[in-house]
Amino acid sequence: MQYEHILIRYGELALKKRNRGEFESQLVRNIKKSLKAYPGVQVERVYGRMYLVLNGEPYEQVEARLKKVFGIHSFSPTRFLQTFELEAIQQAALEAVRDVEPAPRTFKVAVKRPNKQFPYRSQEMNHLVGGYILRNTDDLKVDVHHPDVEVNVEIRAEGVFISCRTVRGMGGLPTGSSGKAMLMLSGGIDSPVAGWMTMKRGVRIEGVHFHSYPFTSERAKQKVIDLARILTQYSGGMKLHVVPFTEIQTQIRQHCPEHYTITIMRRFMMRITERLAQKHGALAIATGESLGQVASQTMESMNTINSVINIPVLRPLVAMDKEEIMAISRQIETYETSILPYEDCCTVFVPKSPVTKPKPEIAEKFEQALDVERLVEEAVNAVESIWIDPVTEEEYQAFF
Numbered sequence: 001m002q003y004e005h006i007l008i009r010y011g012e013l014a015l016k017k018r019n020r021g022e023f024e025s026q027l028v029r030n031i032k033k034s035l036k037a038y039p040g041v042q043v044e045r046v047y048g049r050m051y052l053v054l055n056g057e058p059y060e061q062v063e064a065r066l067k068k069v070f071g072i073h074s075f076s077p078t079r080f081l082q083t084f085e086l087e088a089i090q091q092a093a094l095e096a097v098r099d100v101e102p103a104p105r106t107f108k109v110a111v112k113r114p115n116k117q118f119p120y121r122s123q124e125m126n127h128l129v130g131g132y133i134l135r136n137t138d139d140l141k142v143d144v145h146h147p148d149v150e151v152n153v154e155i156r157a158e159g160v161f162i163s164c165r166t167v168r169g170m171g172g173l174p175t176g177s178s179g180k181a182m183l184m185l186s187g188g189i190d191s192p193v194a195g196w197m198t199m200k201r202g203v204r205i206e207g208v209h210f211h212s213y214p215f216t217s218e219r220a221k222q223k224v225i226d227l228a229r230i231l232t233q234y235s236g237g238m239k240l241h242v243v244p245f246t247e248i249q250t251q252i253r254q255h256c257p258e259h260y261t262i263t264i265m266r267r268f269m270m271r272i273t274e275r276l277a278q279k280h281g282a283l284a285i286a287t288g289e290s291l292g293q294v295a296s297q298t299m300e301s302m303n304t305i306n307s308v309i310n311i312p313v314l315r316p317l318v319a320m321d322k323e324e325i326m327a328i329s330r331q332i333e334t335y336e337t338s339i340l341p342y343e344d345c346c347t348v349f350v351p352k353s354p355v356t357k358p359k360p361e362i363a364e365k366f367e368q369a370l371d372v373e374r375l376v377e378e379a380v381n382a383v384e385s386i387w388i389d390p391v392t393e394e395e396y397q398a399f400f
Contacts, residue, residue, distance in 0.1 A: 003059045003077035006052040006066070007154075007163055011073035011171060024050070026202075027071040027174040033236040034065045046156065051078070063167060068233045070200050071177075072169030076152070081160040084118060089125075089160055090132040093151050096164040097133055097140075104148035106141050107133065111153045118155045129153060173202030175235050180204045181284040181314055182277045184269065185240070187223045187342060190288030190317055192334040193325050195231050197316035198286045205231075206238060206280060207388075208273050210245040220342040225388065230334050232390040241276055242384040245269075248375050255369040258351040262296050263358040264367060266305045268376065274309040275380045286314040290325065295354040304358040 010027065028043050028050070035041050040055035041062060054062065059077055066075055079092050097107060111125040120128065129151065130142060154161045183195040185207035195205050209224045221242065228240045248268050252261050273285050289297045296305070306313055317325055329335040 003079065004054055005078040005080040005161065006054065006059075006062065007076045007078045007161060008050040008052065008066075008072055009074045009076075009169075010050070010071055023071070023174055023177050023202075026177045027069075030069055030071065030174050030176065030236060031066070034069050035062060038062055038065075046158065049156075051161075067167065067169060069174075070170045070172040070202070070234060071174035073171055074166050074168050076163035076166050078161045078163040081162070082158075084115075084155070084160065086120070086128065089153065089162070090129055092160075092162050093129050093153060094133050094136055096162050097137070097149060097151060100149050100164050105139065106143035106147045107149045107151060108142060108144045108147040109133070109151045109153065111155065113155045115155045115157045117157075125153065125155075170200065170234070172200035175199045175202060176204045178202030179284075180206065180280070180282040181286045182241075182273050182280070182282045183207050183286045184273055184288070185209050185224055185228065186288070187220055187227065187338065187340075188288070189322075189329050189335065189338040190290065190293075190325055192227045192231060192288075192338060193328045193332070194286055194288035194314075194316050196234060196328070196332050196334075198314055199231070199234055201316075203284075203286070203314075204235065204238075205286060206276075206282065207231075207240040208243060208276055209240060210243045210269055210272075212246045212249050213244070215246065215249070217342060223337060223340055223342045225386065226337050227334055228388045229390075230332070230337065232388055234332075235390075237390055238388050239280070240386045240388055241280075242386065243272055243276075243379050244382045244384075245379065248379060251370055251375065256366045259353055259355045260358060260363060260366050261351055262354045263301060263304055263363055264370075266296055266301075267308045267363060267367070268372075268379075270305055270309045270313075271372075271376050272379050274311055275376065276383065277311060279380075284312040284314050285309070286316070288317055289315050290317045290320055290322070293322065295356045298356050300357040300359075301355075304360045304363055307360040 024045065028045065031043055038057040040057045042053040042055060044051045044053060066072060079096055081088055081092055109126045109130040111122045113122045134140065149164050152163045178201055181198055181203050183191065183198065183205040185191045185195065198205055207228050211221050225240060228238060232238055249265060252264050256264050277285060291297060295301065326335065329338060
């Protein structure tokens with residue numbers, strides 16, 4: 001069957017009441033951005049529903065893009081009728097059932113009738129459509145509790161929508177509806193997952209990567225750019241700020257005790273990221289930290305590291321274990337890139353016995369040997385900001 005429409009459903013947005021219109025408008029913008037390669041697609045909004053009119057664009061490719069738009073709970077390829085004739089509705093419902101693969105053994109019909117001018121009530125239509133399907137199929141039975149397929153018929157003022165298939169979406173909130181955060185993006189497994197989870201809650205992200213050339217290679221930098229580009233599947237494009245970190249790491253290594261180097265390095269990263277957040281209008285910092293995973297991610301370490309900034313830190317992975325994080329990284333297609341063997345600055349000069357319970361006052365004491373303000377200011381002023389475009393359709397098919 002050639003589908004003409006896609007019915008889009010959203011879960012959490014329905015609970016937003018007074019702000020619902022703003023969330024829906026953001027979702028429309030994100031859908032249009034995601035489907036930029038398909039200019040024929042039109043987005044139509046009616047109360048409580050959103051439809052795409054394909055106008056000949058390929059359904060399968062549009063489906064692949066919609067699966068990666070936050071804010072969509074589910075969607076269905078839909079047959080649209082502008083006629084309200086009973087026979088036409090029955091025939092279209094039968095064709096929809098016949099199009100289901102594998103062929104179902106049981107079904108039910110669920111009719112909704114927002115158009116109260118339609119002469120048949122919902123329960124009557126359930127019997128009229130269901131009976132027609134039964135009379136015109138073999139080995140198909142009705143099961144109202146656990147059917148193999150549910151035939152959804154929605155009779156609205158603008159026409160009749162019929163669907164038999166539901167595709168699960170990403171859920172969450174439309175990216176951009178909850179402000180902006182700076183994502184501390186390393187080349188590892190955790191931070192891209194943290195970025196994805198942050199976007200799922202409606203937050204637009206900009207990446208911040210700390211690059212310590214020549215201790216870290218250009219291939220390590222390119223790896224992070226590739227990770228950011230994968231994340232643009234879900235965001236429609238993002239900025240990546242590359243911070244030169246060599247001088248700071250060198251100074252820390254020369255002037256601070258080895259067991260505190262990781263703590264002091266992270267404090268510098270937080271200071272710099274906060275400055276970038278202020279500069280670019282972000283309200284928070286997002287990180288890939290998971291409680292207890294490494295020495296710098298104990299409760300004491302987080303407290304000491306956080307003490308140098310005054311904006312919130314979002315840690316969406318804080319209660320997850322490594323296996324859970326890896327499962328999501330595979331799902332969002334960042335895992336294979338994350339495990340490429342190119343070092344990042346967090347693996348440079350790793351102490352043999354890093355402190356696991358650092359104290360803010362001790363870290364401050366050791367930092368007195370450094371010109372903290374100068375080092376932070378110079379790093380911020382030397383940042384390289386890169387706009388990462390989403391992949392084109394040809395690149396998407398080749399890369400994924």
